Amino acid sequence: MQAFIRTLLAFDPAQKDAEGGILGVVKSYFGCVEAQGRGSLHCHMVVWVEGGLNPNEMRERIRGDTTAEFQRRLLAFLDDTISTSMPPLPEGYTEPSSPLPHPCSVRGLTPEERNSDVAEQLAAVDLHHVVAACQKHVHSNTCYKYWKGKGHAKECRFDLDEGNVCLESTIDPETGQICLRCMDGMINNFNDTVIQAMRCNMDIKFIGNGQDAKAVLMYITDYITKSPLKAHVSYAALEVALTRLSRFDGTLTDVAQRARRTLQRAAFALVAQQELSAQQVASYLLDLEDHFTSHSFNNLYWTGFERYLDSLDPSPECAFIPATQYAAPDSPDAQTAAERVEDLADQQPHDESVHDGVDEYDEQLDSMNAVDEVGVTTSRTGELVPLANQLYDYVYRAPELDRLTLWDFVSRTKKEGKS
Incomplete structure (x- = not known):
């Protein structure tokens, strides 16, 4: 696939290649690897070409093309x-x-x-x-x-x-x-x-109108979100998991530890029943890519922001919130905005503010209910590093970044440590 991208698509990250490849000058691409029923691997890829118009621009250009050129x-x-x-x-x-x-x-x-x-x-x-x-x-x-x-x-x-x-x-x-x-x-x-x-x-299709774009988006979303287990296999795996859960381990006396062990057994039982082809196993063992992209993407942990916004302006459609949690401003139990930020930020996934491995650490934490037990971590050199998160970063951003929306802030900014 890398040879395909490099040679046939002739993608140039520096955008200096004016000739391009078989489709013209490629601006970006995103491909996802999947195993079909037979087990063989294939890739679904969307390619954006320089000069390409979105569906609305394409329709207007065609309507205004009086000479049909x-x-x-x-x-x-x-x-x-x-x-x-x-x-x-x-x-x-x-x-x-x-x-x-x-x-x-x-x-x-x-x-x-x-x-x-x-x-x-x-x-x-x-x-x-x-x-x-x-x-x-x-x-x-x-x-x-x-x-x-x-x-x-x-x-x-x-x-x-x-x-x-x-x-x-x-x-x-x-x-x-x-x-x-x-x-x-x-x-x-x-x-x-x-x-x-x-x-x-292979298959190739030009996306030139809104209907085709919606169909492709639906197709891609369906592929990304579908379960790797067939329905009949899922039920069989669930039955095996339930059987294993019924086994009591008398050596564990701590309730929390027993609960974690139970969940581990269930997860392992489900994974053990999943069918993997030889190609998939080889791909995992060789650590080959399961997706190909021309750009990097930042994660937006929306749950913490949603809780923060709801704490400022509770919505009647949301779950019940105790009145004492958001008391009147003159009440002794009232929280300031800064205190609410700190409380909610503690429940959000954290990233490391001054060293790499941000995504790896974030993905290990539950974005819904995790309460951090520590506020520091260690860098690659063994030094203690303070933790921060997106909610802190956005709420307490510098005045120069006040005009950035949350989406722009997450997608367009990069956090670097002080040297």
Whole structure:
């Protein structure tokens, strides 16, 4: 994947490469690795290209394109980038009598073949075989797993059908909807260069309108949040966990320690029932990436901020809050704003203000109810380091940062220790 990003996408973090890769100049990307039912790993990636317009800008640009020049250039780019038909074999080519190896098991053209006089013809033959093996769809029972039975249309859930043919790419000037040409309804979209280099099944789609953007966001969110355990496996794992929880350990007398041990047993029992493919296990053991991103992201621990805001202005829709906790301003039990900040900040995940490992420490604490037992930690050199958190940082930020919203403060600022 790193070779794909570096060579085919030609992503340049310094943004100095004006030529770009197969999709143009890439501004950013985000990819997530997932294991399919067979266990093989694949990556879902969203790529942002320099000059790309958001759906609203795209629609306005198309509506204002009186000469249709922008539409022509856009469709020419998409037709050149996305292929939707079986590449033809060179004229006069005949298949050899002996069986050929699977095209995904070989690297394609050798250096000698690439430098030969028939390199173009050999590349065309190789592309044809790779697309035929990887992109040509054959209907199976999986295609109709959501079919409701007789009386309902039996359609392939991948929307691949012999009748899905469109001879010319078009754009609806009113809605901005783009319909790419499709010469073969049983061929999944692909890019010539990517499939020849990666030699595996692929898909590629242009997100040019709001409907497509919403569909992709829904697809990505569904993949990120879905459970790795199937329903029947989850129930079986839960049964095993409950059986183990019923075992009493008489050596533990402390209630808190017994509760922690019980939770550990339940968690271990669930994890032990999870099926992992050899590829997943190898990926974990080799510490390979499970996601690829061009940018770094900061975590926003919203729960503590929400509690703080609710303490300043309690909402009737929220859970009941004892009256003594937020007494009248003139009451002896009343808290100042600073005291409320300190109390709520103590319940929020902490990060280390002057050394690395912020995220690792934060993730180990419960963002809802954790009460810190210590207020210091140690740096890599063994020195004591005071702890701080986002709520402290934002509420007590410098006057120069007063105009920053919470979102901008978290995403645009970086905390560094004093030397």
